[in-house]
Amino acid sequence: MDVRAETMIILSFTRAGTELNRKICGLYGQRGQKRTGYAPAKYSVHKDESTDGCIIPFPPDIRSVIKEWWGSAAFLFIGAAGIAVRYIAPFVQDKFTDSPVLVMDERGRFVIPLLSGHIGGAAFLADELAEMTGAEAVHTTATDVQGKFAVDVFAKESALVITDRKKAKEMSAAVLDGERIGFYCAFKAYEICGKIPPEIVMCKSREEMRTYGCGIEVGDRERGFAKGPEDEHTDASHVLLLTPRNMTVGIGCRKNIPAEQLEQNLKSILSEAGLDIAQAEKITSIDLKKDEPALLALAEKYHLPFETFSAEKLREVENVTARSSFVERTTGVDNVCERAALAGCRDGSLVLGKTVGDGMTAAVVRRAVRLVFE
Known part of the structure; x- marks a missing residue:
């Protein structure tokens, strides 16, 4: 799991929302995973033997909590999505470094990953919370909705590093436009797990992969990518390199x-x-x-x-x-x-x-x- 998803800050604003906050903290506590809840002082409960979780009173400036943990923890807002958007707005920069952010209604019916769903792990956390609480996870990312290959999810699950964020976005756009992606692994030995999606065409050579409008190469940055003699007459500008983090x-x-x-x-x-x-x-x-x-x-x-x-x-x-x-x-x-x-x-x-x-x-x-x- 991404380091940003290992810690979760839960913020609630009403009595009902805080009860759900406490419940979620308790459920994670039973798993041995600590979650920190915040709520208005009148709803907060200090930890003792009779409580399932510790709810900390909000500091004078709630954004100070968000600022302290931004980029190193996930945030779950229990309440309206607009509240979450207003609080996180000053800190949002890039999905590769932003915190995973989720929102859940105070009755616990729906949980929605708002930010850093794939890379940061908000989508995973939404599914996890849905399983734990009985809520329904609502995914809005286009590749999720259409059930298509998502290069950021693939890279994360395969422990691969995305070397070019712009090309990664272009790759997702190409998939959504119905294009097929050439795929080449530069390593002699590798294992394939799961079913290869129809958008991906496995290629036996770099040259074959580059005949497609977009391509993905799994290899080392300095060990052959756009460097071998066979690359002199091929174009690497439309190829996304993923390097193994292994x-x-x-x-x-x-x-x-x-x-x-x-x-x-x-x-x-x-x-x-x-x-x-x-x-x-x-x-x-x-x-x-x-x-x-x-x-x-x-x-x-x-x-x-x-x-x-x-x-x-x-x-x-x-x-x-x-x-x-x-x-x-x-x-x-x-x-x-x-x-x-x-x-x-x-x-x-x-x-x-x-x-x-x-x-x-x-x-x-x-x-x-x-x-x-x-």
């Missing part, structure tokens, strides 16, 4: 290395290998580095999980490409980055062995590409 990046580094130095060296190492940090899904290291400021800053900046392993656990990893007696004396293991990457992605393959940068090392393990068609 890399576990193992990192070893000098103590107290500057965060900027670590980040720039990592980017350089990845770029030389035809990869991009946007394709990372996790960073890993030895537990000696669990509090290393530069690693923590990197994880926070790119919203990546940071997992560490003991030296004993790392020694269980076999067949590393390089060993260092100095590193072993210092950390208890002969290769931190490569072993950490392999330990963090047991079902992946090593695509970049230990590579040395200034004050740090990095290695990359990748999971197989999995194309998920709903």
Whole structure:
């Protein structure tokens, strides 16, 4: 799930709406998922043993709550859609970074994803809330209504990064206009899950894909897209590149290395290998580095999980490409980055062995590409 959908702020404005607010907080609480409810002070209830959820009184300026959490949490407004629109209006910028926003009537009959439905997860949350409460989820996105292929949904479900937002919008418009989309995967091995929609034509080569008015290529930005010799006489302007977000990046580094130095060296190492940090899904290291400021800053900046392993656990990893007696004396293991990457992605393959940068090392393990068609 998108990180923006993992936290939910629920806002209600009437007594009936606040009772529903409390109910939803309680239902999520039973699942072990915390949801924070806000309501006018006269309807709020402080948490105690007899309540299902905690409803916090509105601050003097409700927009301060929205501003604090915008882009990092979902918002559910219980009440009129117009109220939600007026409150979120100052913060709306881009569906790729906006918060998921939903609205639900105070009787709990309908729930509507208003903003960031596919990318942010509002559509998923609407279906989840409908299942939990008995409400009806109302989807208004054109591809949903017409039951057609949506590239943003496909990219999200397949852990793919959209590299060109404008082309993604053009792709959706083409699908709605009835065009067929050429599709090419540049990886030799990949898995297809689900039924390929009729709008998509699977192609065996880049040249074949580019004979269509619009095309989608799944591959690495630097590893062949519009770069191979076969591309000299083909047009890539109508092709949307989706890059897989399936890399576990193992990192070893000098103590107290500057965060900027670590980040720039990592980017350089990845770029030389035809990869991009946007394709990372996790960073890993030895537990000696669990509090290393530069690693923590990197994880926070790119919203990546940071997992560490003991030296004993790392020694269980076999067949590393390089060993260092100095590193072993210092950390208890002969290769931190490569072993950490392999330990963090047991079902992946090593695509970049230990590579040395200034004050740090990095290695990359990748999971197989999995194309998920709903």
